[in-house]
Amino acid sequence: LATGEGKTVLSLGLARRWQREGKKVGYLKIGGGQDADFARQALGLAEDTAVPEASALAHRLSSYAQSKDIVLIEAERESWTTVRAQGAKALLLAFYPGHEATEVGRTARAMGEGLLGIVINAIPDGGIANGLWHEALGTLPLLGRLPQERRLFAPSVGELAQHLAGRILTGEEKAGELVEAVMVGVYCLDPAPLYFGQRQRKAALIKGQRPDMQLGALETPLACLILTDDVEPNPYVRQQAEEKGVPIVVVKEDVPATMSLVEQALSQTRFHQQAKLERLDELIAAHLDWPALNRRLGLAS
DSSP, X not given: OOTTSSHHHHHHHHHHHHHHTTOOEEEEEETOSHHHHHHHHHHTOOSOOEESSGGGHHHHHHHHGGGOSEEEEEOOGGGHHHHHTTTOOEEEEEETTTOOHHHHHHHHHHTGGGEEEEEEEEEOTTTTOSHHHHHHHTTSOEEEEEEOOGGGGOXXXXXXXHHTTOEEEEOGGGTTSBOOEEEEESSOSSOHHHHHTXXXXXXXXXXXXXXXXXXXXXXXXXXXXXXXXXXXXXXXXXXXXXXXXXXXXXXSSOHHHHHHHHHHHHHHOOSOOGGGHHXXXXXXXXXXXXXXHHHHHTOOO
């Protein structure tokens, strides 16, 4: 799997569920990095969760696994042989937007008895209801179908402002709020409140010289207001934002350049906010066959 396809998300969801059931859960990530650090914090683990490289896994597990009921090892597919040598079983995560069904089926079958099951991630509405996936997977154990969920990979206002090199002028206490959509206000045929009212938890990206459109956006629920061209907000716009607790982010670039930076930010956002964990728990409960997973592991639910 490539970065951003859901390995850490799934690992955290499983670990948190087992923790709530009273199990002692360990987590290791081959390669380490920010994901490993966040997982350690989110799971309340005292020990280091990073394994520098696959060849170091055996040494790390020899003492680490003794105090755990189950250890989750997050690894790339290329490390499977090394991980399997430690007696692990594979929960193969298929990223629906980027993986071919036939490729997933071939990979799963090549794992043989080491395959625990398959979880398909980021499925759009109605996406799995096609014969190709059913034909490709056949009788392979499909343990979960996780829907596409924008909230899990939404950046916070603070992260977005940092990526845009912007200044947060108001509502800095809301910098941790998640931005699930970005709407651009340039020339709208509809009145601004009607246009911006179509989405919730959004950032409104508007030319700094358009206070009329900014005020219209502020009549709708906003995660933040992004003003371009390094223009300070109109005093009345600032007053309204302060009263509503909406962060205003001022950036130097114009609308097209800022939108390009926003697209980069959205593609690089990681699962590193505590605010996303509750939603993750809901998705695991609703879309993963938990009893079947535990049975295949020999665990009591």
